[in-house]
Amino acid sequence: MTVVGDLTRLFLGGDSFERSSSVSLSDFVAVHGGTTKLLFDCLAFELGFQSGALRETATTASGSSGSGPLSFVSRLRQTFGGGTGSEDKSAGGSGGAYRFPVEKYLLRVADVNTHIPANIYLSMSSGGGSQHPFRLTERLTVVQGLRRAFQQAPASYKVLFDTDGDLHFSDYTRIAIGVADHLVVPLFPSFTDFHRVETFMEELFQMRQNGETDAKVQLMVWNNVDVHYNRPWLPVSRNVTPTKAAQTVIEKLNSLLAGVAAQYSTLFVQPIPDNASPVEASEHFSETSSMIMRTFGVTGMASADLGIPFACMQPGTLTGGAVEYHVSAEMLELLRANVRELADVL
Structure with a gap:
């Protein structure tokens, strides 16, 4: 689950994705859905409302004179309340066996980039759009919903969040830290x-x-x-x-x-x-x-250019957008040993 966008770009195929694709990364995320949609739909679900009502609210907000991220959140609050109202259990809510269907918001990366293992799923970010604010009570509601969604999912997930914590503590970062x-x-x-x-x-x-x-x-x-x-x-x-x-x-x-x-x-x-x-x-x-x-040197440059994780690379020459990358078996093994050290700790 990404916030900034650089990991999304790498997973979808690196720099070559946007060179070869007829759509930009931001347009691709807009079509397939991304982290922002996931967070808002999770909030609506946890407040006890169908995601269809959320989309209607979003459409109304975007057509109003005060359209934009802040008016969208304001309209959501006006329609759904502050997160403490009664819940419609038939539409979701936070009780019983009901859980937010988070897997519907995840892209199986191998469907776009065949270099990625088939068990990797991604909630995307284009990195270019503004992030929408959440109140403390709303963040807590989303955190609760996401934790339960993954814990009770039919499949078992190991969830990794790539955040902007090194830049500032945005509400998206706070939600990620809350779930982790x-x-x-x-x-x-x-x-x-x-x-x-x-x-x-x-x-x-x-x-x-x-x-x-x-x-x-x-x-x-x-x-x-x-x-x-x-x-x-x-x-x-x-x-x-x-x-x-x-x-x-x-x-x-x-x-x-x-x-x-x-x-x-x-x-x-x-x-x-x-x-x-x-x-x-x-x-x-x-x-x-x-x-x-x-x-990671040249190997890292090749990975970013072509969207191939170095763990999935084979020794030899890779042709990027403008240059050729010569990847040695020795360097690949050194990098893998370094990452295995990290994996052992985690």
Whole structure:
């Protein structure tokens, strides 16, 4: 389930999708439905109304003099109430065996991009449209509906949310964090990103105080790191040793992040032990709550261009829109080992 749009573009076929398609990504999402429609229909369902009434409300709102995202939400509230009204159980509601049919809003990606495994489904975002605001009570209603929808679905899902949490805490991001059990926070080895994480932890703490989420941080991932050696750099990585410059920055930032983790101990799956010294706290955080993801180089460029996950690539030459990419078997195995390390933690 995506918010920003770059992962949607990759899954649908990368840059080559828009080169070869007669429709833009935003038009494709508009036709097939996306995250915004899913969230609003889930809200309407949980309030006890048929999605057809929601569409009628949307049509009326779009034809009014005050059309647009805000008027759409306002009309929804005027028609359906603030989320505390009586529920029509025959139309959904939040009781009994009724659940929002979330699977109807998911695109089986292999139907569009044959390079993607058949068990991957996507709620799309074009990345270009504005996000619609939700009140706190509305967010809680959607979170409740989505959690139940996935928990009671006929098939078993592992749900991943790709959010804009690194930019700002939009209502869509808050809903995603509300549904999630665990959080993975990617960051670059820079002090700018460290300050971003400090802000993130403050926002997450407040969300837990408001009863919006029970999610905890499982991992901080140092992303797009330049590699010096393909060998362990313990306790942070089992597979790669960064350059000396990156090592220095990561060691310092991990010690600072350990201080943040100690301050917000309830927010981490692996909290800092009580009475741990600064050195012990840093070692504990480095071993249990951080890891390194190497830069993907040419392989990553080919993946973004052609929409082929590197895990599904074969060694050889791939022809993109303007260049050829030479993908080696050795590099593919190194990348897979790095991602397996991440998967083992999750």
